[in-house]
Amino acid sequence: MSALGTLFRRREAGILVMIVLFCLFVGLQKPQFLTLNQLRIILLLTPLIMIGAMGQMMVLVARHVDLSIGSILGFSAMVSGMLYRFDETAFGFNVPWWTGIPLSVLVGAILGFANGMLVQLFRLPAIIVTLGTMSLYRGLTFIISDAKQIDRQWIPTEIKGLSSTSIFTVPKDFPIAGGFNIPWIVMIAFGVAILTHLFLAHTRIGRQIYAIGSNPVAAPLRGINVARVTVLVFTISGALSGLAGIMYASRWGFVNPSNTGFGFEFQVIAAVVIGGVSINGGVGTVLGTVLGVLLLGCVAAALPLLGIPGTSQAAIYGAVILVALLIDRTVRQQGIVGLKRVRA
Amino acid sequence: MLKKSLIAGLGLGIALATGAAYAADPLKIVYIGKNTGNPYFDSITGGFEDACKELGCEFEFVAPATAEATSQIPFIEAQIQRGVNVIAIAPNSPDAMNQVLDDARSKGILVLAVNGDLVGNEGHRDANILPVDFTKTGPNQVELMGSLIDYKGEIAILSATTEAPDQNTWIAAMKKTLEENPKYKDMKLVATVYGDDQPEKSTTEMEALLSNYPDLVGVIAPTTVGVAAAAQVVQQRGIADTVHVTGLGLPSEMRDFVKDGTVTAFQLWSPYNEGWLAAYFADGVIKGTIKNEVGGTFEVPNLGTITIGDKNVMNTQAELTTFDASNIDDFNF
Numbered sequence: 001m002s003a004l005g006t007l008f009r010r011r012e013a014g015i016l017v018m019i020v021l022f023c024l025f026v027g028l029q030k031p032q033f034l035t036l037n038q039l040r041i042i043l044l045l046t047p048l049i050m051i052g053a054m055g056q057m058m059v060l061v062a063r064h065v066d067l068s069i070g071s072i073l074g075f076s077a078m079v080s081g082m083l084y085r086f087d088e089t090a091f092g093f094n095v096p097w098w099t100g101i102p103l104s105v106l107v108g109a110i111l112g113f114a115n116g117m118l119v120q121l122f123r124l125p126a127i128i129v130t131l132g133t134m135s136l137y138r139g140l141t142f143i144i145s146d147a148k149q150i151d152r153q154w155i156p157t158e159i160k161g162l163s164s165t166s167i168f169t170v171p172k173d174f175p176i177a178g179g180f181n182i183p184w185i186v187m188i189a190f191g192v193a194i195l196t197h198l199f200l201a202h203t204r205i206g207r208q209i210y211a212i213g214s215n216p217v218a219a220p221l222r223g224i225n226v227a228r229v230t231v232l233v234f235t236i237s238g239a240l241s242g243l244a245g246i247m248y249a250s251r252w253g254f255v256n257p258s259n260t261g262f263g264f265e266f267q268v269i270a271a272v273v274i275g276g277v278s279i280n281g282g283v284g285t286v287l288g289t290v291l292g293v294l295l296l297g298c299v300a301a302a303l304p305l306l307g308i309p310g311t312s313q314a315a316i317y318g319a320v321i322l323v324a325l326l327i328d329r330t331v332r333q334q335g336i337v338g339l340k341r342v343r344a
Numbered sequence: 345m346l347k348k349s350l351i352a353g354l355g356l357g358i359a360l361a362t363g364a365a366y367a368a369d370p371l372k373i374v375y376i377g378k379n380t381g382n383p384y385f386d387s388i389t390g391g392f393e394d395a396c397k398e399l400g401c402e403f404e405f406v407a408p409a410t411a412e413a414t415s416q417i418p419f420i421e422a423q424i425q426r427g428v429n430v431i432a433i434a435p436n437s438p439d440a441m442n443q444v445l446d447d448a449r450s451k452g453i454l455v456l457a458v459n460g461d462l463v464g465n466e467g468h469r470d471a472n473i474l475p476v477d478f479t480k481t482g483p484n485q486v487e488l489m490g491s492l493i494d495y496k497g498e499i500a501i502l503s504a505t506t507e508a509p510d511q512n513t514w515i516a517a518m519k520k521t522l523e524e525n526p527k528y529k530d531m532k533l534v535a536t537v538y539g540d541d542q543p544e545k546s547t548t549e550m551e552a553l554l555s556n557y558p559d560l561v562g563v564i565a566p567t568t569v570g571v572a573a574a575a576q577v578v579q580q581r582g583i584a585d586t587v588h589v590t591g592l593g594l595p596s597e598m599r600d601f602v603k604d605g606t607v608t609a610f611q612l613w614s615p616y617n618e619g620w621l622a623a624y625f626a627d628g629v630i631k632g633t634i635k636n637e638v639g640g641t642f643e644v645p646n647l648g649t650i651t652i653g654d655k656n657v658m659n660t661q662a663e664l665t666t667f668d669a670s671n672i673d674d675f676n677f
Contacts, residue, residue, distance in 0.1 A: 032555045041551045045544070142380065149383040151596045152572070164580045179582075252543045253576060254597070258381035258409055259542070300544075304552035310538040310545070311506050 047189035055237030063281025070264030071137035077245030081150030112238015116231035213281030377407035391619025413437035475613035482517025497561035546573035565591035
């Protein structure tokens, strides 16, 4: 079997085809969509969702769901933002600029751990637990911040720089791709994706997550510590949401108690499910999830470029998600040939 | 002991006799913002709080989580139940709250629209406090934009939501100014887009403007979220010398962009003074020292003489304040 044949048999093939077709379609109307500058815009739209999607994917594979990630993002970003605002008055010196990164990850991990414990100890459905903690964590964000925004001036320049600077930038006067770069925040997101792949595909615990999701009843019989793995999965999801939180501060330069992370869970779950992760557990790959994130990034960047008015954008965005899911479902059941039947 | 209660009783008697029941209870004022965590309202709230310290009133700020048309209704109902004397509100909708505001007024509560009005439904509130005469916002913004681009070239507008009433009034005035005033005949408005006051959406709309209109020289964003997002795009692309961003922004959010040269100048007013004026006005009306009549005037400390204009609208200042590198450090909101 040819390598191409193997690729098309993979479940990721459908979504890859969709990304290519969508970009070509938009590129025909607006040639500037197929430029490096536009690629940079699309990539800059995706890192937060990509980081969150890696955690959410593990949770879904384990046959749970985490609705609280947007609130965890907001809370952990707020904790770091408040540290940056108060450090000089409280300690008499400024903490190193990078302190917010481990701090937000740690705060996120703690909140995720709490989710996991509630799900595991009380045998409650994750959708209910995280629906509750979604409101709880959001409310706590208001309480600790006194409903005050952390303004741009408090976020360290280096943190903000992660979204605009890069390890390498093509010189501005270079004939092709002048000024093009891939900012740190995008590389961090892809780094998280690679680590997630290595963890899921090549470690024992990684494989156990799939085993639990495929058959929760059989998993303990095979000697898997279901409780430990479940709590771990929620903790990782929380930690990654925390990382996304400090990246939010980097990308947008502020932390707001009500806006920051609001609706994040919907974007992330949409991307993950489009990427072929089953909400029934046991199924999903990092590659598929990355492609799902990129497809949503392409759509988000294309709608304003096509001049589609804001009032219609939400509806079109939603329709694209549904169409992507339908095509993906057909391709998965019948291979790429299934597409022909959909079109007929 | 006896003497004390006698004096207290006497005082109460006098108070009742003059019909001023407020003397027993401090005036309760509540301000209902558009949404929580909005730094703009922190500043208005500061004005209310400081005025209430002077006047001896009780002040509370509440707001729904999201700025939807109907999200303020339960808050108004709760405040009626609580028995406040004054409801000041930054309305999220010009008409969704007509009925509940009428309920409040029928119970003797003074209803003030502060920082926005019930356009077309002015009969459902007692008075309206706006920072400036909003008919001046559009022309002032166009003039500022013109001064930044030598009055020529393609410009675009990045607004809040498509239905935001204030922004739409200002945009209509901007278009009218551009069309009718020969001074601006070489400035061409090529697009008006909406970022829904979300940083993500405002950013993608701004990026699309730059991609679709390569000759763009200026963007007016008459909304605090939009102007900060537009400035960030320009800063990250390093194109501040070709594309000029201005609009209505908060000094606290725009300071960095002004200091690094991304933004030369932007405008706003003092939200603090809106709260300050609203508290003095409410106190005066309830105590009977201010008559809420069109054409009436009264004095407010630090603001001077305030005139109650057409449809009971009051302004705290005559023109917009322009912020640039020379004065931005004088403002702490």
